[in-house]
Amino acid sequence: MNHKPMEEARIGVYVCHCGTNIAKTVDVAEVARWVGEQENVVVARDYKFMCSSLGQDLIESDIKERGLTRIVVAACSPHMHEKTFRGACQRAGLNPYMFEMANIREHDSWATDDRAAATQKAKALVEGAVRRVAHHTPLEPLPVEINPNTLVVGGGIAGITTALELANAGYHVYLVEREPSIGGHMAQLDKTFPTLDCSACILTPKMVEVGQHPNITLLSYSEVEKVEGYIGNFTITVRKKARYINEELCTGCGICEEKCPKRVVDHVFEAGLGYRKVVYRPFPQAVPKYPVIDRENCTYFLRGKCRACQIFCPTKAIDFEQEDEIITFQVGNIVLATGYDLFDARRIPQYGYGRLANVFTSMEFERMVNAAGPTGGKIVLRDGVTEPKSVAIIHCVGSRDKNYHEYCSKVCCMYSLKFAHLVHERLPDAEVYNFYIDIRAPGKGYEEFYHRLLHEGTHFIRGRVAEVTDAARQPGEEGKLIVQVEDTLIGKQRRIPVDMVILSAGLEARHDSREVSQLFKMGCDFDGFFVERHPKLDPVATMTEGIFIAGCAQGPKDIPDTVAQGAAAAARVAGLIHLGTVMMEPVRAYIHEELCSGCRICNTLCPYNAIVFHEDRQVSEVITALCQGCGTCVAACPSGVISGAHFTNEQIMSQIEGVLWDVRRNGNGKQPTVNIQQSTANVQQPTVNEP
Amino acid sequence: MKYGYYPGCSLEKNARAYHESALVVAKRLGIEFEETPDWNCCGATEYFAINALAGYALVGRNLALAARQKLNGQGNQLVAPCSACFLNLSKTDHYMAESPELAEKVNSALAAGGLSYEPGSVRVRHLLDVIVDDIGYMTVAEQVRKPLYGLRVAPYYGCLVVRPDYQHIHDEPEYPLCMDGLLKVLGAEVVDYPVKTHCCGGHMTQISEETALEMIRRLLKSAADYRADVIVTLCPMCQLNLDAYQEQVNKHFGADYHIPVLYFTQLMGLAFGASPKEVGIGKEFVDARPALAKIQEEPPQNAKQKRSRPPKGALPMPSMLSHHKGGGQ
Secondary structure, three states: OOOOOOOOOOEEEEEEOOOOOOOOOOOHHHHHHHHHOOOOEEEEEEEOOOOOHHHHHHHHHHHHHHOOOEEEEEEOOHHHHHHHHHHHHHHOOOOOOOEEEEEOHHHHHOOOOOHHHHHHHHHHHHHHHHHHHOOOOOOOOEEEEOOOOEEEEOOOHHHHHHHHHHHHOOOOEEEEOOOOOOOHHHHHOOEEOOOOEEHHHHHHHHHHHHHHOOOEEEEOOEEEEEEEEEOOEEEEEEEEOOOOEOOOOOOOOOHHHHHOOOEEEEOOOOOOOEEEEOEEOOOOOOOOOOOEEOOOOOHHHHHOOOOHHHHHOOOOOEOOOOOOEEEEEEEOEEEEOOOEEEOOHHHOHHHOOOOOOOEEEHHHHHHHHOOOOOOOOOOOOOOOOOOOOEEEEEEEEOOOOOOOOOOOOOOHHHHHHHHHHHHHHHOOOOEEEEEEOOOOOOOOOHHHHHHHHHHHOOEEEEOOEEEEEOOOOOHHHOOOEEEEEEEOOOOEEEEEEEOEEEEEEOEEEOOOHHHHHHHOOOOEOOOOOEOOOEOOOEOOEOOOOOEEEOHHHOOOOOHHHHHHHHHHHHHHHHHHHHHOEEEEOOOOEEEOHHHOOOOOHHHHHOOOOOEEEEOOOOEEEEOOOOOOOOOHHHHHOOOOOEEEOOOOHHHHHHHHHHHOOOEEEOOOOOOEEEOOHHHHOOOOOOOOOOO | OEEEEOOHHHHHOOOHHHHHHHHHHHHHHOOEEEEOOOOOOOOOOHHHHHOHHHHHHHHHHHHHHHHOOOHHHOOOEEEEOOHHHHHHHHHHHHHHHHOHHHHHHHHHHHHOOOOOOOOOOOEEEEHHHHHHHHHHHHHHHHHOOOOOOOOEEEEOOOOOOOOOOOOOOOOOOOOOOHHHHHHHHOOOEEOOOOOOOOOOOOOHHHHOHHHHHHHHHHHHHHHHHOOOOEEEEOOHHHHHHHHHOHHHHHHHHOOOOOOOEEEHHHHHHHHOOOOOOOOOOOOOOOOOHHHHOOOOOOOOOHHHHOOOOOOOOOOOOOOOOOOOOOOOO
C-alpha cells in the first residue's frame, strides 16, 4: 500500500533530549539526522527541552520562516505535552491537529538500557509519526455544554466535603451512599489524632448540613447501577434499595428499633463488636434519620410472622411491600469518594484474630473506646467485664508486608499512638506496648504527639511481631496472650505476655473497587485504588474527563488529606461548571453518505445512540454532538465507509508502515526480518547539535 | 491415580509404621504407588550444610530416576511422605529450574552414572497434599468405617512441609489447616494447636541436648494444655523426637507427659477400619493404646453444648475465615 498525502506536506521534526531522560538512552542527534533524510521532512532538529519556551519558539519560527505545514515532536507521552505543542502550532497559524507526537520516553528510553535498540525504536516511532502526520487534516474542537449538576458517590467525610463545597457554591449535588446513613468510617471513630477532638462532634454538624441543604439530593441506601454519556452530559441510574419504611410518614422516633425482638451482630458500623436490631439506624445521629429493615434477617420476611415494628409504629410508616426504586438523572461531572475497607486481620492467622478471644482489630477497639459504642467506652476483654492489665498494639497488620500489601497505610502509626493514649487515660495502671517497624508521624502536630506518648510511659518495641499465641512456656505466661517478637534494637527475641492485643490493620481498596472503576470507565491500580491523572500535579482528576476522585478511594490517607482532596475535587468541578462549556477533541466518526448502503449495522452497535437512520434517503448519519469517537462503527461498517476523524484508515496504515520501516522482506518474500544489526554500526555518543 | 513413591531411609527403619499405614490408606483410596527403583538417601540436612553441590547431585539422582518411571503415562508425580525428603526433592528441583548453571553442574555429575534431569519434569508431592488435594475430603469421608469420635488430636505439621512452600500448595504456610480438616473428616476432635508449625528441633538432640529437650517440651506442654490425647504428625523426624525423647523430657524437667505421637496415616487407617497392627500401632515408644481406647462409638454429647450462647454482656466473637481445601466437609 502506498498512501500519498493530498498536497505536498512540508514536515518539521523535533527530537527532544528531555535533559538526559531520553538522550541518555537514545542517540537523539542520530535520530534527527536520519529523519531529516526522509520523504517530506523539510527540517529536523534535536533540542534539550522542546517543552521550554525556547523549544516552542523553535517550532513557531520554523513554521513561519520555512513554511512548514505539519509538525512532529518526538518527546514524552502526549498526556504530558500534546497540548503544549498544539498551542505552539496554533500560535504560528497552523491548525493544531496538523501535529503528531511520538513518545520516545515512556515507550522507549525509560523502557530499556540498550542504546542501539532504543535508537532504532525511536526512529521507527518517529517515522510512524512522520508518515501519519502527512495525512492529517485540519480539525476544529467541539464545544460541549456542562450540566451544572454533579454526582458524588460515597458519603464519608470526602464525599460530604465535596458535596457541601459545591452545594455552598450554588450548584446542585446528588450524593449517593450505599449504607443507610452518611458519615462513613469517620462516624465510627472516637477521638481523632493528634488533637484528640471527638470525631462525631466535628462530623455530625456537617452530616446535618448535608441532610438539610437545599442544593443536595441525598440518596442513601442506594447504589449507582449505570453510567452513560461523557463529560458535561452523564446520565446516571441509581437503585434506591427498599428500606421498607415510608420516608414521608417516618418521624425517626426509633420506636420500631426499640420494639424489634431480634438482634444481630453489626458487622458494619460496630465492626462486629456489637449488636443492632433488624430494623435499625446505624447510630443515633444518622442522616437521614429513617431506619431500614434488614430483609435477610427480618423474622417477617423469613417466616411471615412478627410485624412488631409495624404494630408499634405510631405513624404507620412501616411498608413491607416497598420495592427498590430506580432513579435516573443527568449530571455534568462525577466525584468518586468511595473510601476504603479495613484489612481483614483473619488473613494473618498467626496473629490469632478469630481464634484467640482477646485479640481485637483496630476498628473493634475504636468502637470499644467510643462512649456510644457497645461497652459505653469501657476498655474490657471479650468477656465484657475484665479490664486488661496490659495491652499490646501491633502495627503494620497487612501493611508494609509483601505477603499482603506492600504499601504503608499511612494512618496506623498515628491511630495506634492514639489508642495507647486512650488506654493510659482510662486504665492508668495498665501497661501498653507498641510493636512497630518505624513510627511514621509526618503531619502537623504528629511527631509532637509521638513524643507526648513517649512521656506517658508507653513501651515501644521495634520489630515485626512473629506471632500471638496462647501457648505458654513459662509460669508467668499462663492464661495470657504472648506476643513473640524480635526486638531489633537490642537484637533479641522477646516474649511479652499481655491480656489484650489490638491489631492495627491497614487500609485497602474497597473489595468492589474494580467493578466500580469499570462502571465509571476509569482506571484502578494493582492494589485496587483509583488512578489519578498525575500522581503529583493532578491528584483528583482521572484519565476520564469529567470524573474526579477524592479520599481513600485514591489511596490511604488521614482525615485532613481526605478533606483537602474532597475540597480540591469540588473546586475542579466548580471550575468546569463555571466555564459552562469545554472544548472536546474533534475525534468523531463520519459516514460517507454517498457510499452508505443503509444496512443499519452501525445503528445498533453504537454505545452512545449517536447514529440515526434517515428513512427517506436510506442512509445512516452520525450525530457529531453525541459521538464519542470510540470507533466501534468504523470497525463494524461492512462497506468501510465510516471514518473516524484523526484516526482514518490512511492515517493508521501510514503510521504502521512508518513504524515498520526497517522490516525488509528477504529472498522468498515470506519472512519479514528486523534489521537491527545494521543500525548498531551507526551508534555514536550523543553530540548536541544546537540548531 | 498412579504416583512414583520415594519412601526415603526413615520409612524403611524407624518410621515403618508410617510406611505401612501409608500403603494401607493408599490402597483404600485407590492411590497406586510405584517405588522409584534404586533410590538413594536425600542427604537430610547434613549433606547440604557441608557440601551443597554434592547434596543437590545426590537428590538430583533420585529426580532423574523418578523422571524415568513410566507410571502409565499419568504425569510424573513423585510422592515423598517424609518432610525432609519432600523438602530436599522440591528444593533441588526449584533451584535447578532457577539456576541453569546449577542444573548444568548437577547434570554433569549425573552424567557419570549415565543419568540426567530436566528441572520441572517431576512434580514432587507430599503425601498429605495428595490426599487432601487430589483425593479430597469427600472421598476420604466415604472410606470412614470407624470414626474417631471422642479422640482429641493435636495436628502437628512441623516446619519443613509448609515452609518455604516452593510450590504454593498450602492455604496458609504460617498456620495451615489442611490436616485439621482431614482429621475432622475422620471424626476426631481437633484442637487448635497453637504450635502446629513450630520446629521439633530436628537433629538438635545430637548437637545440644539441652536445647533439643526444651523445644520438645514446648510442643508436649502445649498439647497437654489443650488436653490432646494424641499428637498427629506427618514427619518421621518430628515423630521420633516427640516420641522417643518424651521420657527424657519428663526426667529432665520433672514432668509427666504421656502423649502418644502417631502419623496421620495411622489414624486414617484406623478410621478406615484397619486393625491397629496393620497400621503399625505398637511400634511407638509412648504406648498409644490407652489414648485410642477413648474412641467412642457415638459422637460425644458435648459437641452440641459448645454452640451455647456466650455469657450475658460478653462481646461477640469474630468468626474465622473458612478456607479449607479439598472436596468439602
